[in-house]
Amino acid sequence: MAYPTNYKYTKEHEWISVTDTTGTIGITDYAQQSLGDIVFVELPKPGAELKAAARFGTVESVKAVSELYAPVSGTVTEVNPELASSPEKINADAHSAWMLKVTLKDPAELKGLLSAQDYEKYVAEEGGH
Amino acid sequence: MSLTAEATTPTLRKTALNPVHRQMGAKMVDFGGWDMPVEYRGSASRSGGLIAEHLAVRTAVGVFDVSHMGDIHLRGPQALAAVQHISMNDAARLATGQAHYSALLYPQGTFVDDVIVHKLADNDYLLVINAGTREKDVNWVRDNVRGFDVRGEDCGDDYTQLAIQGPRAQNLLAKLTDADLAAIKNYWFTHGTVCGLKDVLIARTGYTGEDGFEIYVPPDEATSARVWNEVLEAGREFGILPCGLGARNTLRLESKMALYGHEISESITVWEAGLDRFCKMEKGDFIGRAALEKQKQQGITRTLVGLETIERGIARDGYKVWDEAGREVGYVTSGSYAPFLKKNIALAYVPPPLAAIDTPLQVEIRSQGVKAKVVPTPFYKRQKK
Numbered sequence: 191m192a193y194p195t196n197y198k199y200t201k202e203h204e205w206i207s208v209t210d211t212t213g214t215i216g217i218t219d220y221a222q223q224s225l226g227d228i229v230f231v232e233l234p235k236p237g238a239e240l241k242a243a244a245r246f247g248t249v250e251s252v253k254a255v256s257e258l259y260a261p262v263s264g265t266v267t268e269v270n271p272e273l274a275s276s277p278e279k280i281n282a283d284a285h286s287a288w289m290l291k292v293t294l295k296d297p298a299e300l301k302g303l304l305s306a307q308d309y310e311k312y313v314a315e316e317g318g319h
Numbered sequence: 320m321s322l323t324a325e326a327t328t329p330t331l332r333k334t335a336l337n338p339v340h341r342q343m344g345a346k347m348v349d350f351g352g353w354d355m356p357v358e359y360r361g362s363a364s365r366s367g368g369l370i371a372e373h374l375a376v377r378t379a380v381g382v383f384d385v386s387h388m389g390d391i392h393l394r395g396p397q398a399l400a401a402v403q404h405i406s407m408n409d410a411a412r413l414a415t416g417q418a419h420y421s422a423l424l425y426p427q428g429t430f431v432d433d434v435i436v437h438k439l440a441d442n443d444y445l446l447v448i449n450a451g452t453r454e455k456d457v458n459w460v461r462d463n464v465r466g467f468d469v470r471g472e473d474c475g476d477d478y479t480q481l482a483i484q485g486p487r488a489q490n491l492l493a494k495l496t497d498a499d500l501a502a503i504k505n506y507w508f509t510h511g512t513v514c515g516l517k518d519v520l521i522a523r524t525g526y527t528g529e530d531g532f533e534i535y536v537p538p539d540e541a542t543s544a545r546v547w548n549e550v551l552e553a554g555r556e557f558g559i560l561p562c563g564l565g566a567r568n569t570l571r572l573e574s575k576m577a578l579y580g581h582e583i584s585e586s587i588t589v590w591e592a593g594l595d596r597f598c599k600m601e602k603g604d605f606i607g608r609a610a611l612e613k614q615k616q617q618g619i620t621r622t623l624v625g626l627e628t629i630e631r632g633i634a635r636d637g638y639k640v641w642d643e644a645g646r647e648v649g650y651v652t653s654g655s656y657a658p659f660l661k662k663n664i665a666l667a668y669v670p671p672p673l674a675a676i677d678t679p680l681q682v683e684i685r686s687q688g689v690k691a692k693v694v695p696t697p698f699y700k701r702q703k704k
Binding site: 202203232 | 370631632633658
């Protein structure tokens with residue numbers, strides 16, 4: 191799987207794509223494969239504050255509940271309206287099915303995230319499937 | 320997000336089809352100490368995943384490896400008496416070739432396990448038991464049939480057991496056997512040649528709420544793989560999918576079938592679980608009867624109901640149930656998104672006064688009360704032709 195090289199990644203399998211001070215956040219293809227059919231996503235509302243590494247929501251497959259962790263700190267500006275009714279879009283294309291847009295509080299936090307190459311290496315070690 | 324690790328430890332037991340599941344790219348999980356497929360991955364040529372597998376069983380046909388389940392064979396001059404002693408249903412009502420759902424009970428009237436009892440011949444019974452309770456059940460049966468002239472055998476390792484389930488199950492199996500499948504009524508069985516193997520037990524039983532068959536073939540890897548592949552090949556024209564334990568659970572939940580450790584357990588009685596119709600108090604004494612008689616007089620303080628969440632949220636195993644005022648009144652035994660019904664359903668224990676259909680309740684999901692209501696069960700019932 192090719193992980194977009196212009197995205198940054200967390201060890202908790204979230205991705206973030208940044209333009210100026212706006213970050214777009216989702217979960218990776220590895221995450222959606224591991225979860226299986228996604229049937230429910232719980233996300234914060236616009237205006238909510240995210241704190242880097244803190245839990246901001248939940249994604250559920252039929253079998254499991256998984257927490258979502260913020261890659262960065264910031265304020266939620268937009269939430270993807272499609273995911274409430276069609277969470278399976280994440281399975282179809284995890285790197286396009288964005289969950290949130292945030293205004294970054296501290297762009298320096300991005301330095302601590304993984305590049306596509308490092309993330310790919312990381313899941314190869316962790317995964318084994 | 321956190322993901323559960325997929326690695327399985329080397330001490331897990333494996334069925335004969337384990338290499339086949341892995342080679343097909345199944346996601347494996349530890350189920351009661353067994354390395355089992357939870358779902359299969361789709362590919363370019365075959366859809367896959369829990370939801371696709373569940374829908375295949377409801378609309379076409381699916382095949383499950385259920386070889387991890389156990390089997391106890393009881394035969395001898397007092398086999399019927401022995402079965403009557405340990406099993407709550409009335410085995411005297413079984414004809415040769417007939418099976419029924421029952422349970423082994425503790426003296427308190429609670430569950431050792433649920434079981435399918437098959438009458439193979441006079442004084443000759445096969446009990447099919449759960450994978451997670453195999454050792455416990457074998458020991459329990461051995462200890463409790465001691466006073467009877469009967470020989471008990473643990474033959475769980477003697478079979479590869481496949482469940483072929485769905486409206487096209489009979490069409491599929493008819494291609495592989497000479498047995499007259501149309502003549503086998505629900506919960507009856509026969510023996511016949513399947514995939515060239517003689518004397519295979521073919522039972523019209525299952526755990527999905529659909530029509531289907533369970534076949535018991537020799538347990539060696541080569542035969543098991545051959546039969547599995549022939550079933551998949553025969554099912555290709557019907558859209559068969561190999562199905563894992565994930566779909567097995569969502570299918571049985573939609574059909575309101577109990578899962579040991581959830582709806583039934585060693586701390587839950589027959590009346591609480593609502594399995595009255597499988598418990599024949601009038602047949603005579605059996606282990607647990609006295610306690611059940613007593614509880615019948617006293618009444619039960621909790622009863623199993625079906626729930627549906629009416630606000631966004633999935634009720635899951637172990638979640639607390641609240642009344643409208645937010646007081647904790649019970650808990651969810653099994654809960655999930657239901658792939659065929661496309662709703663979030665659950666089974667739960669609540670006090671009898673809150674068991675009426677449409678009673679408003681709440682399920683505690685991540686510290687919030689999510690509105691739910693009591694609904695009729697089974698949630699899904701197949702159309703009888």
